[in-house]
Amino acid sequence: MRSYVLLLGLLTFMLVVPGMAAAALPVPTEIEVIDVPNDDGASLGVLWFWRGETSEDTRVTIEIEVARDIIDEYALTVDEADKLQREREALRGKLESILPAMYEALQAAGEIQARLQVAEANKDPDTNQIRREYWSRQREYNRLHAQREKLWEGFLSRTTTHKTGYLDRQQTADYIVATLNNSPWVACSDVEDAKVDMDGNWPTKGEQTGYFGQDPPEADKVFYKVSSFRVLNPAKFAGTFTDAPDDIDYSAPEKIQLKLHPNTAYNLRLVVSEGDEQAIYELGGGTGRVNFFNVSLVNNLIFAVGFGIIILVAIMLARRNPNMFIRRISGLEAVDEAIGRATEMGKPVLYLCGLDPLSTLSTLAAINILGRVARRIADYDSDLVVPQRDPVVLTVAQEVVREAYIDQGRPDAYKEDNIFFVTDDQFSFTATTCAIMMRDKPAANFFMGYYYAESLLLAETGAATGAIQIAGTDALHQLPFFITTCDYTLIGEELYAASAYLSREPLLLGSLKGQDLGKALIMLLIVVQSLLFAINADWNWLKMLVEPL
């Protein structure tokens, strides 16, 4: 009887305990493998809901089946393989005469260096002799190393076509074969041992507004994107892998990442684990398709096109009615005053275009203003000094100022030497510019464009020299410094309006009107949304409309 009870107990244990454990492991349900919308087509999305509670120990890995036909993409032809073999043998022959001497020199240099350190610490009279010995060995090593590099580069150049080396292709093919022979299922690099974030949440579809837009259906579904998988070094499977570089053969990393290709079907599976327990779910196949338009940016496109049309219409209206009202910007009204003062005092005008390259719009705006200011200066016959940090901006600034002087009929007054390159280092540039302010005492300083920590150094030095200072920047963190130390500051959008304001060109002024219309429209939308939100907190459609912008 006792034996029956024991047997029954044993059976119960065998049946119930694993069942309990299996029940404890959360189960992914409603699994989908999708083509990720709005991406470049080289990725797949995997989505699911959890049934059962996940814990901090729950791990998820998405595995991909390595298809045998992907080897064909990398495998060398017979001719290519022959050539590679010949080149490798030739390289090996040449390196074998160099490498032993190179390593010997390196080892000797290391040993002498250790002796040198001891000699230096003891102030040994032979220190100089040891140092000479050390550098002699080090030079020997450098020479042999350079020879090795040259041979290696020659080898690579002879075995590389269309940016892909034979060696890389063969290595990848070898890795794929070795990985396949071990197991066709390999972990996707993007989702390997994935777990909950610090707040205990899984990444969801609803968070990926760039792919799915705002509030998509089933927003709580767990979402992972896979775009690459890894294949492993054959030596890794043989258990002989070391990460030491091989001087004769090609370098052999532990793994190589391979990207998923668009329009290619891949089989996936999901591995859920908690400690030693593991469950595998076959997901079937999925194909990533190339997307030629990012649908999640539709609102951005509508806004950009709409705003562009508003500006173009405003410019056309300005053509019909050139006498339009533009509010007074005191900083720009003071430009004439500043240049006039410089002329009266016989002092130069200093103009800076900021520290950013020409690809930054604020630098372009600063260059535009420079053109207008240079015309006035040419009229007043004053001197304009423009130190530059970026050589590309320098060449453009020289051209802009030269043309401004020619347009005003004063090509003789243009001095190319006054628009010069200083350095591309931030504080060296600042030091030089401050020195120019202190030595030449310009009567007016213009700081236009984008600035960083040097803004206060420049403006405070200028203030100490008593110059009229006009700054214009869209660098939010530097604005307080300029406002404090400059006589006039163009804040944000005023910098971009300055060129139009100074030229009084109807077409340019029209674009300012268009800009104001766009701003009024946005303000209206903000007010409407605020009212709607105040009435009913669920009416946040405007927020949803503009959020991915």
Added chain:
Amino acid sequence: MLFFKRQWPIIIAFVMGIVMWARFYIPTEQSQTLQDEFMRWARILFGFAAMLGILSLLHHHWNKIKLKRPGFGFSVVTLVAFVIMALTGLLPVSWTWLGFADNLRSSNGPHMYLFEHMFVPMQATMFSVLAFFIASAAFRAFRARSIEATALLIAGCVIMIGRVPVGDWLASVTTVEMGSWGARSLINFPYVTDWLLNIPNAAAQRGIILGVILSQIAISVRIIFGIERTYMGGGD
């Protein structure tokens, strides 16, 4: 020739402006490759422009020395420093006779030695001066000569106290039980600081950012359609 000087750059600006704008909405790999390729071109262009920059630097300082303009001694220092740094970095000769390492990349090599022991400390010095300049600028800004300056002074003081330990201490020692409202601090500088930064300050900053972004779109439209041409030289 006038076509290549006037119209051709505008055509290039228009075509490239539209292409790069459209590229933003196209997520394909080719689209990304196109952008990468243009970035490479920009780097090549920068390489050539860097040579022009060096020539400009040498020309400027050489002229200053030749004409013995005021402060030409500084130009002598600049040119000497330029030559020394160039020679120590470029010449494949041994500098061990001066006690330097033979490897130019080593921190004991002459080039890196000069960089680390002269250039870096001078750069740090220049940056450190900023602390004193902030003090003098703050003094100027905080003089309560108008209502705005007084408001700035008060806001500045509140934020300073709210960001140092004494602010927390004041908040804790003035905490009292207020019935159903629970414990409340009577002098809570950290709370006021957060409110100032998160509400009025953030609102003003967002207003500026909005204006800047709209202006950037406007200037882009002006440049792409050739309405703004000052940056090409030659004005309107």
